[in-house]
Amino acid sequence: MPLSPDPYAALRNAAKYVKQFRSKTFVVKLGGAVLSDPRTRKTACEQIALLWAFSIRPVVVHGGGPELDALCDALHLPIEKAAGRRITSAPVLDAAKMVLAGKLHTDLLADLQAAGVPAVGLSGVDAGLIKARRRPPVMVTEPGETQGRMVDYGLVGDIESVDTRVVEHLRSADYVPVIAPLSGGQDGAVYNTNADTVAAAIAAALHAEKLFFMVEVPGLLKDVSDPSSIISLATLADLASLEAEGRLTGGMRPKAHAMRHALVGGVGSVHLVSGKQSDALLEEVFTNEGSGTMVVREHPVKHGEARG
Numbered sequence: 001m002p003l004s005p006d007p008y009a010a011l012r013n014a015a016k017y018v019k020q021f022r023s024k025t026f027v028v029k030l031g032g033a034v035l036s037d038p039r040t041r042k043t044a045c046e047q048i049a050l051l052w053a054f055s056i057r058p059v060v061v062h063g064g065g066p067e068l069d070a071l072c073d074a075l076h077l078p079i080e081k082a083a084g085r086r087i088t089s090a091p092v093l094d095a096a097k098m099v100l101a102g103k104l105h106t107d108l109l110a111d112l113q114a115a116g117v118p119a120v121g122l123s124g125v126d127a128g129l130i131k132a133r134r135r136p137p138v139m140v141t142e143p144g145e146t147q148g149r150m151v152d153y154g155l156v157g158d159i160e161s162v163d164t165r166v167v168e169h170l171r172s173a174d175y176v177p178v179i180a181p182l183s184g185g186q187d188g189a190v191y192n193t194n195a196d197t198v199a200a201a202i203a204a205a206l207h208a209e210k211l212f213f214m215v216e217v218p219g220l221l222k223d224v225s226d227p228s229s230i231i232s233l234a235t236l237a238d239l240a241s242l243e244a245e246g247r248l249t250g251g252m253r254p255k256a257h258a259m260r261h262a263l264v265g266g267v268g269s270v271h272l273v274s275g276k277q278s279d280a281l282l283e284e285v286f287t288n289e290g291s292g293t294m295v296v297r298e299h300p301v302k303h304g305e306a307r308g
């Protein structure tokens with residue numbers, strides 16, 4: 001239970017974290033499953049507003065995979081993914097711009113504004129925030145398969161550099177940047193880049209204290225079909241074992257890669273929390289037990305020590 005029957009004890013406990021995290025950078029990645037339901041999107045925005053109210057400095061990165069799937073469907077464009085990443089033709093990239101830097105992005109900004117967050121929207125293309133190179137064809141092996149296959153992802157960008165100046169500029173004026181997962185290449189090219197990958201690159205470049213992935217599931221699961229198999233604390237080695245055992249499928253594969261990138265890049269901890277369960281983000285930040293999964297580079301936090 002997150003809150004003790006004594007509200008003052010709960011407040012005292014939370015105050016410890018409020019003090020610890022004041023002025024710290026938290027990157028919060030909102031997954032498509034959270035964004036596609038207006039109610040869960042609003043709840044996520046309200047939790048981000050509370051972090052902001054407690055002087056934590058959030059930077060938001062959003063996905064939008066399910067909405068992009070829906071638009072592709074409506075436009076009769078193929079939906080093809082390999083290892084959790086979209087194969088992106090020129091018309092699919094146009095659809096991605098419409099969703100990720102268009103409707104979904106604007107709706108999220110409006111919800112953040114309504115919750116009291118001074119949000120400003122950007123994509124990775126703005127001010128050269130994320131520079132990428134077109135991904136060359138690569139060998140991909142799906143879980144359960146023994147043989148890999150060559151995949152040409154099309155107009156998908158592999159991140160080459162992150163220039164956080166525009167983000168810092170906004171933050172110095174107390175705005176909260178909200179970043180869409182598109183990236184810019186040479187000669188005006190625009191690429192589709194997985195939002196988890198973008199979130200990890202941004203978190204590492206900003207030396208964030210924490211990176212949160214808000215997802216549909218309660219956290220990292222030993223068995224994806226069993227929500228009660230949640231893993232509360234994991235190291236990079238645990239993550240590698242789960243992957244080797246084929247326990248990470250679909251969108252969890254780029255997420256695991258992103259977690260590794262962020263932690264190796266200096267982010268203090270990465271957290272997987274439910275975007276469906278109300279207040280799961282707050283519970284993860286402001287309680288000892290947390291609500292989801294905390295991933296750290298190596299072992300770890302001593303028993304009873306602050307998880308947040």
Ligand SMILES: Nc1ncnc2c1ncn2[C@@H]1O[C@H](COP(=O)(O)OP(=O)(O)O)[C@@H](O)[C@H]1O
Pocket residue numbers: 030031032033034063064065084214215216217219220221222223224247248249250251252255
């Ligand atoms: N071991 C696992 N633990 C938790 N989720 C997993 C696992 N393996 C696969 N998944 C799937 O990964 C999904 C999260 O990735 P993804 O769909 O890309 O999320 P989002 O787009 O919301 O960020 C979960 O909803 C779940 O279906």
Ligand SMILES: CC(=O)N[C@@H](CCC(=O)OP(=O)(O)O)C(=O)O
Pocket residue numbers: 030031032033062063064065066068084085086096156181192193194195196251
């Ligand atoms: C290359 C690639 O896979 N890009 C993603 C970008 C959006 C995304 O990552 O959205 P979620 O966080 O909701 O999955 C896509 O086209 O779906």
